[in-house]
Amino acid sequence: MLAARLEPLVETKAGPSAPDPSDAPTVFIVDDDISIRESLEAMIGAAGWRPKAFESARAFLAHRRGAGPSCLILDVNLPDLNGLDLQVHIADDQAGMPIIFVTGYGDVPMTVRAMKAGAVEFLQKPFDRDVLLAAVRDAISRSLAAAGQEEKIRTLRARYASLTPREKEVMAMVVSGLLNKQVGGELGISEITVKAHRGRMVRKMRATTFADLVNMGARLGLATLSGG
Numbered sequence: 402m403l404a405a406r407l408e409p410l411v412e413t414k415a416g417p418s419a420p421d422p423s424d425a426p427t428v429f430i431v432d433d434d435i436s437i438r439e440s441l442e443a444m445i446g447a448a449g450w451r452p453k454a455f456e457s458a459r460a461f462l463a464h465r466r467g468a469g470p471s472c473l474i475l476d477v478n479l480p481d482l483n484g485l486d487l488q489v490h491i492a493d494d495q496a497g498m499p500i501i502f503v504t505g506y507g508d509v510p511m512t513v514r515a516m517k518a519g520a521v522e523f524l525q526k527p528f529d530r531d532v533l534l535a536a537v538r539d540a541i542s543r544s545l546a547a548a549g550q551e552e553k554i555r556t557l558r559a560r561y562a563s564l565t566p567r568e569k570e571v572m573a574m575v576v577s578g579l580l581n582k583q584v585g586g587e588l589g590i591s592e593i594t595v596k597a598h599r600g601r602m603v604r605k606m607r608a609t610t611f612a613d614l615v616n617m618g619a620r621l622g623l624a625t626l627s628g629g
């Protein structure tokens with residue numbers, strides 16, 4: 402049984418060198434077996450992460466999960482909403498909260514479905530402690546990377562919001578491939594005025610090259626060069 406295999410690890414948690422997980426990434430656990438939940442909580446806590454366990458998918462969904470790095474250890478067979486259906490339900494969150502599936506009744510089609518939908522790992526119970534911890538480390542790394550990308554796009558959107566309406570128009574036209582003279586013709590202003598708007602826009606966006614500016618435009622959903 403999984404609980405029996407993890408008992409020695411539970412005992413190591415109480416030592417004086419146990420890490421304080423108050424600011425650590427969160428590892429959510431959803432499993433209807435209390436012995437497995439408690440064993441996984443002990444394992445995750447001893448490894449330095451912050452465990453939060455739930456007995457059902459509904460209880461997990463009702464919990465406010467926050468914005469920090471996290472992952473989810475998810476049992477497939479749950480009494481209300483099964484793990485695979487929960488995976489679909491939280492698909493929008495998966496980039497920031499990768500899923501590690503665990504099950505005692507898995508099969509190949511089930512595994513394929515979970516992995517195609519973005520699961521980090523699919524483990525059969527009872528599973529090896531080191532394998533699970535490695536999967537959690539991988540999942541947390543993915544969550545941290547996703548958080549970093551989200552922070553970058555928030556910063557980019559804030560810079561874009563600082564532009565004047567005219568500077569936004571100029572940026573959209575510039576990243577679509579129009580020359581300054583063409584932008585001026587479209588907006589009914591002189592080329593010199595376009596250059597002034599473009600200079601201020603580039604400084605506010607902190608673009609270092611034209612390619613950098615085009616990439617920013619693409620990430621913001623603005624028109625970009627067609628390459629044709």
